Amino acid sequence: MIEARGLTKRYGEKVAVEDLSFTARPGVVTGFLGPNGAGKSTTMRMILGLDRPTRGEVRVNGLRYQDMTDPLCQVGALLEARAVHTGRSARNHLLALAQTHGISARRVDEVIGLAGLTDVAGRRVGGFSLGMGQRLGIASALLGDPATIILDEPVNGLDPEGIRWIRNLLSQLATEGRTVFLSSHLMSEMALVATHLVVVGRGRLIAQTSVADFIAAASPNTVRVRSPQAIPLREALAGHGVTITATGEDTLEITGRTNEEIGEAARACGIALYELTRHQVSLEDAFMDLTRDAVEYHATNAPAPAGASAGRRSAAHAGVAA
Numbered sequence: 065m066i067e068a069r070g071l072t073k074r075y076g077e078k079v080a081v082e083d084l085s086f087t088a089r090p091g092v093v094t095g096f097l098g099p100n101g102a103g104k105s106t107t108m109r110m111i112l113g114l115d116r117p118t119r120g121e122v123r124v125n126g127l128r129y130q131d132m133t134d135p136l137c138q139v140g141a142l143l144e145a146r147a148v149h150t151g152r153s154a155r156n157h158l159l160a161l162a163q164t165h166g167i168s169a170r171r172v173d174e175v176i177g178l179a180g181l182t183d184v185a186g187r188r189v190g191g192f193s194l195g196m197g198q199r200l201g202i203a204s205a206l207l208g209d210p211a212t213i214i215l216d217e218p219v220n221g222l223d224p225e226g227i228r229w230i231r232n233l234l235s236q237l238a239t240e241g242r243t244v245f246l247s248s249h250l251m252s253e254m255a256l257v258a259t260h261l262v263v264v265g266r267g268r269l270i271a272q273t274s275v276a277d278f279i280a281a282a283s284p285n286t287v288r289v290r291s292p293q294a295i296p297l298r299e300a301l302a303g304h305g306v307t308i309t310a311t312g313e314d315t316l317e318i319t320g321r322t323n324e325e326i327g328e329a330a331r332a333c334g335i336a337l338y339e340l341t342r343h344q345v346s347l348e349d350a351f352m353d354l355t356r357d358a359v360e361y362h363a364t365n366a367p368a369p370a371g372a373s374a375g376r377r378s379a380a381h382a383g384v385a386a
């Protein structure tokens with residue numbers, strides 16, 4: 065469990081993180097999202113005792129990092145995959161780390177296997193590819209069998225097989241009851257692995273919610289229906305507060321009716337349906353919509369539109385912090 069309360073970090077005049085409170089719970093993968101410069105790395109560094117909060121505090125498993133006697137066994141972290149002694153072999157690097165916490169050589173070989181590094185464990189880390197470095201970083205994070213795992217951009221440099229491996233690994237770690245907290249700029253990847261989100265912008269909390277609610281809140285309330293009898297179906301569904309637009313010969317876009325209502329109305333009239341789909345935006349679209357005002361630097365050819373969009377307004381209603 066990670067609990068941040070009123071976490072604030074200033075660098076001189078610059079406020080990197082401001083009054084940030086959130087909880088990452090055991091048993092789920094929590095994605096930590098935010099535009100560039102939103103304060104994610106600073107927050108992760110404070111969780112790991114690498115930066116001292118200006119105000120507030122953050123605890124892992126109820127403890128501040130600096131109060132842990134066996135940090136490697138409490139919280140495993142991957143922040144900078146390249147920050148290892150490049151002259152050592154992967155196994156020796158892990159053995160040296162293990163010795164600082166009285167962790168057995170057997171556990172070292174276990175995590176080498178888990179990370180898929182068995183064939184290269186004797187090779188110098190200096191010759192490792194970015195993907196192998198990531199795997200070694202993840203092996204280091206898991207060495208102490210910690211209840212909480214924090215990973216900054218864990219799929220960085222991994223090939224498709226490696227990405228699938230880490231996706232399965234993170235889900236497995238959460239299923240075992242661990243707290244998994246990770247940042248990534250790859251929204252499609254985050255949508256596949258995380259079930260909960262903490263979203264920050266300009267150092268402040270924007271949202272703390274499930275991925276499903278985050279996407280639902282940003283999605284228009286539209287159902288797409290395809291039927292060979294679109295005209296009688298349209299007549300059957302017409303009513304107060306219902307908008308129906310024909311977008312093709314056999315296709316209708318409907319707002320104001322649920323999937324169930326449409327399905328039941330079609331059945332009652334003996335109308336066949338070929339498709340009945342609630343329109344959902346991608347996590348990337350929801351993220352872009354919600355964080356548009358929190359982006360520090362916009363590309364000059366894509367200025368931020370003024371005012372809140374419908375998506376952002378509805379996101380605020382779904383337990384999303386203002």
Ligand SMILES: Nc1ncnc2c1ncn2[C@@H]1O[C@H](COP(=O)(O)OP(=O)(O)OP(=O)(O)O)[C@@H](O)[C@H]1O
Binds near residue numbers: 098102
């Ligand atoms: N040591 C520092 N001194 C001054 N400003 C800093 C320092 N570290 C971070 N910042 C500033 O604090 C803000 C938050 O930075 P941080 O690296 O935490 O963001 P981030 O969300 O991790 O960004 P990215 O997605 O680009 O990695 C940025 O504006 C950054 O320039």
